[in-house]
Amino acid sequence: LPSIGFSGAGFLGCYHVGVSACLQRHGWLG
């Protein structure tokens, strides 16, 4: 699997949490 880089751009990173949730659901993240 490719590496995944979460950017800065805002302290309240809800967008990132949503991305993480989706990747986890599809088995990309443990």
Place this chain on the structure above:
Amino acid sequence: VPLLTGVSAGSMIAAATAAGVAPEPDGMDVVLTAARRTRELSKKSLLPTFDALTPGYSLIDAVEGTFREAIVKSLGGTLPSQSQQQNRDYDYTLESLYDIDPQLFQRRFPMGSLRIGLTDKRALLSTFPPPSPLSSLPTAYRYVDSYRNVEDVVAACMLSSYIPGVTGPLLGDNISDKLLEAFNIGGSEKDEEAGNDAMKRAGRQLREMTRLGLVKDGKTGLPSAQSETETGIERSSQDEEDDSTQYWDGGIADVFPTFDDNTIIVSPISGMYSNPTICPSMQQPNEVENQSLDNSSVSYLLRSYVPSLPATFRHCPKSSLGLNMGNARAVKDMILSSDDEQLYQRFKEGYDDTTRFLNERGLT
């Protein structure tokens, strides 16, 4: 599990993912709790519309406790009691108190698997003229990719998110106390609610990690202390004693951290990137409709006064950022008052954009 890297808010997401924290509800709870605390404090100030930018208020202090709690729980550890946490002298570096299986920790955080980006303040400020924010990977970029315990992870994330005067104290407690008083927030009230010591605690931890060679130079990959010696940078013992905040937000030095060209960049700002990217689409379908309902917002002002804004501008060789209403609204939501509904909307957008990314590539 892929290699993970992150800066600022992204460092916390990457670390929480590595630790096994469930994004929903545990990850969102960390964000929502921090947002509620900022709203509560903001109500007591004379600047009711500002959350993250309330002078002297420290977001990293608001988020540190709940972030640590989520990480420790996901590793099966036990947290310090309420009375211990309320004790300002409580030593968070006493790892044994968390009762975390060291082997489990090493499996979740194997060496090199999680890279948290930092900005070396001295390297950033000693450059003249200062490096352009449009440049990528300037000499001030540092990272950590091996950790001894949970406190190493928490400290790296806190400083990776620390911007003086924005997400953390400006120049120490004295200045922030004065600012808080000026904006009608009592100093004692601030002490009780925020503490404002996350930066100092993280600074002490990072100083020890630097001494042990755990903080590395972004360009060479060598331990930063060794790299400084080789490049002739001298550090006096007085420097080290005074310099509790050697590291600032990693996004200052490198907004879009990558391992290589194959790294998937996650960004809540739409744009065009050389790497594969999960980000909002350039134009949201409901954007025009929302603009008429959003008359007081930054996006309305931008649209009114600068109707000819270009769609994108070159950020660095690996990205062009979108100057569109969607991004303006996203930035506004991130720094001004954001209610729970708005934050969940951001969560949903991230989830939907990732689904689109995976579907377009046949990866679901």
